[in-house]
Amino acid sequence: MQRIIDILALSADYLKAKGIPQPRRNAELLLCDVLGKSRLELYLEHDRPVTEEQLSALRELMRARAAHKPLQYVLGKTEFFSLPFQIPEGVFIPRPETELLVEEVIRHIRSLPESQEIIVYDVGTGSGCIAVSVASNVPNCRVYASDISAKAIAVAKDNAERNGVGERVVLLHGDLFAPYIEHGAPKADVIASNPPYISEEDWESLPEEVRRFEPRESLLAGRKGLECLVRIIASATSSLKPGGKIFLEVGQGQREEVMAFLQNAYKYIDMASRKDYNNIERVVIATFAASGEECGAKEKRDR
Numbered sequence: 642m643q644r645i646i647d648i649l650a651l652s653a654d655y656l657k658a659k660g661i662p663q664p665r666r667n668a669e670l671l672l673c674d675v676l677g678k679s680r681l682e683l684y685l686e687h688d689r690p691v692t693e694e695q696l697s698a699l700r701e702l703m704r705a706r707a708a709h710k711p712l713q714y715v716l717g718k719t720e721f722f723s724l725p726f727q728i729p730e731g732v733f734i735p736r737p738e739t740e741l742l743v744e745e746v747i748r749h750i751r752s753l754p755e756s757q758e759i760i761v762y763d764v765g766t767g768s769g770c771i772a773v774s775v776a777s778n779v780p781n782c783r784v785y786a787s788d789i790s791a792k793a794i795a796v797a798k799d800n801a802e803r804n805g806v807g808e809r810v811v812l813l814h815g816d817l818f819a820p821y822i823e824h825g826a827p828k829a830d831v832i833a834s835n836p837p838y839i840s841e842e843d844w845e846s847l848p849e850e851v852r853r854f855e856p857r858e859s860l861l862a863g864r865k866g867l868e869c870l871v872r873i874i875a876s877a878t879s880s881l882k883p884g885g886k887i888f889l890e891v892g893q894g895q896r897e898e899v900m901a902f903l904q905n906a907y908k909y910i911d912m913a914s915r916k917d918y919n920n921i922e923r924v925v926i927a928t929f930a931a932s933g934e935e936c937g938a939k940e941k942r943d944r
């Protein structure tokens with residue numbers, strides 16, 4: 642019978658030959674799933690034999706991964722903000738950059754008076770990763786999360802329940818802000834969104850794994866990648882409370898245009914942004930001014 646250590650070496654070599662990045666890590670995570678063990682346990686028990694039944698289950702997962710199906714879809718799950726999420730095919734895989742947006746949202750909410758219930762919208766929720774992470778970390782908030790994909794809404798609901806925040810995360814199916822209005826959701830203190838922002842031009846340069854397996858409509862947003870962002874910014878003003886904040890994830894090189902649009906919409910002030918681990922401006926933050934006068938005052942200060 643082969644041991645864990647031998648299987649890992651063989652599996653990593655196989656995935657490497659198939660051009661899978663981080664082959665050893667992938668092999669470990671697949672074997673962990675089959676054996677129901679952590680990576681640490683794999684190391685500690687590296688001499689342990691693997692049964693024929695376990696090997697056959699591993700082969701099936703390896704075949705899928707070798708065909709470049711993303712690891713998260715092969716496993717049907719991932720971790721985001723240290724929380725577990727189910728990720729079936731057809732639902733966008735959460736990315737580490739989005740954790741920065743969640744950090745900013747949580748930091749902001751924690752700076753507000755605790756006695757108040759904070760209303761958060763998560764527009765284009767996908768797996769529910771933003772909505773669930775915010776709700777898990779901030780007890781005094783209620784999150785309304787929407788998506789145009791019915792499948793995403795079902796998965797996000799499941800993820801909210803698994804993470805124990807099902808009662809404070811309301812899932813709404815529909816186009817951008819329309820379902821919030823239909824549902825009669827209260828106005829938001831915070832709007833967060835990681836919308837589709839890939840331009841048609843950049844589509845071809847995305848990794849094959851992304852183009853072949855992830856839902857196109859969760860990524861592509863018109864010629865310059867700004868279609869969805871522009872729609873969100875334009876409509877958010879009727880959903881935000883005066884003084885409320887918007888947090889948007891943006892693509893490389895989109896920060897300036899997004900900020901200009903926020904400013905020209907004339908009701909957003911106090912613009913800020915945050916870079917990701919690759920030094921790319923990734924999160925744009927702005928405040929919805931209480932009145933047009935305040936916008937004017939801010940503009941004068943800035944000139």
Ligand SMILES: C[S@@+](CC[C@H](N)C(=O)[O-])C[C@H]1O[C@@H](n2cnc3c(N)ncnc32)[C@H](O)[C@@H]1O
Nearest residue numbers: 733735765766767788789790816817835837859
């Ligand atoms: C980039 S994914 C982000 C998903 C999730 N928020 C995350 O960060 O992992 C964009 C999501 O927006 C949804 N979406 C695209 N167009 C939409 C629209 N017009 N209205 C609502 N949701 C939309 C997609 O279905 C997808 O789930």
